[in-house]
Amino acid sequence: MFNRTAVRWDGHQQQAIINNLSFELEDGEQLALLGDSGSGKTTLLNLLAGLLVPDDGRIIVDHKAVTGRSVDQLAQYRRSIGLVFQQYQLLAPLTVKDNILFQYRLNGLDSPDKDLADITERLGINHKLNALPHQLSGGEQQRVGIARALIHRPSLVLADEPTGNLDQDRSLDVVRLMTDLCQERQVNLIMVTHSHQLADFFARTHYLKNGCLYQDSEGKEAIHA
Numbered sequence: 710m711f712n713r714t715a716v717r718w719d720g721h722q723q724q725a726i727i728n729n730l731s732f733e734l735e736d737g738e739q740l741a742l743l744g745d746s747g748s749g750k751t752t753l754l755n756l757l758a759g760l761l762v763p764d765d766g767r768i769i770v771d772h773k774a775v776t777g778r779s780v781d782q783l784a785q786y787r788r789s790i791g792l793v794f795q796q797y798q799l800l801a802p803l804t805v806k807d808n809i810l811f812q813y814r815l816n817g818l819d820s821p822d823k824d825l826a827d828i829t830e831r832l833g834i835n836h837k838l839n840a841l842p843h844q845l846s847g848g849e850q851q852r853v854g855i856a857r858a859l860i861h862r863p864s865l866v867l868a869d870e871p872t873g874n875l876d877q878d879r880s881l882d883v884v885r886l887m888t889d890l891c892q893e894r895q896v897n898l899i900m901v902t903h904s905h906q907l908a909d910f911f912a913r914t915h916y917l918k919n920g921c922l923y924q925d926s927e928g929k930e931a932i933h934a
């Protein structure tokens with residue numbers, strides 16, 4: 710997925726934010742990404758989303774290089790993956806149903822009636838399809854965000870602190886649903902979180918520090934060093 714990838718921001722010349730990083734995910738594997746504030750977690754997701762071009766190295770998703778694509782190809786690539794944001798990023802004038810199907814329709818796909826019914830039922834928002842985002846609770850809005858990220862059957866979902874605005878119980882519900890749905894659909898999920906409790910839902914946990922990734926117990930030591 711990452712092959713010797715590096716990012717150096719202006720003013721960070723001494724210490725790359727992402728430093729010669731390499732890692733791979735198996736199909737359907739889920740990864741929780743932890744790290745101190747400013748360690749580069751969002752930068753790493755932005756690289757994978759094709760929103761940022763690395764200074765060195767390559768990024769490969771679904772056996773194809775993300776690096777080296779044109780602006781149009783990157784826009785098309787971004788429509789093929791799923792993104793879940795901390796601030797939900799729902800379109801205020803659109804109903805829940807139209808929000809969920811927004812990216813799906815951009816991809817020119819046929820109406821996914823059965824899948825829409827299945828996924829919204831699993832997420833407990835099937836009775837809210839005609840509501841507007843402001844009529845929903847935060848937890849419900851994020852479940853709409855998850856449905857939107859999954860309905861077009863992406864191979865990769867990136868979630869940047871998706872429960873940062875939710876209380877602990879709702880955070881656990883949302884992350885449990887998201888990881889279950891991704892597992893059922895064999896979708897790679899990478900979630901940035903500050904919560905070790907939420908990271909426990911993931912088989913694989915990495916810690917980002919000084920531009921490098923550390924695994925599991927090795928990472929817990931590195932992050933507190």
Ligand SMILES: Nc1ncnc2c1ncn2[C@@H]1O[C@H](COP(=O)(O)OP(=O)(O)OP(=O)(O)O)[C@@H](O)[C@H]1O
Binds near residue numbers: 747
């Ligand atoms: N566009 C940019 N230009 C210059 N520096 C940037 C830019 N974007 C991020 N940075 C710097 O890169 C570093 C990593 O930022 P990033 O947002 O990836 O961290 P993070 O681990 O997601 O932090 P947090 O947990 O606080 O959200 C920070 O020092 C940040 O100031």
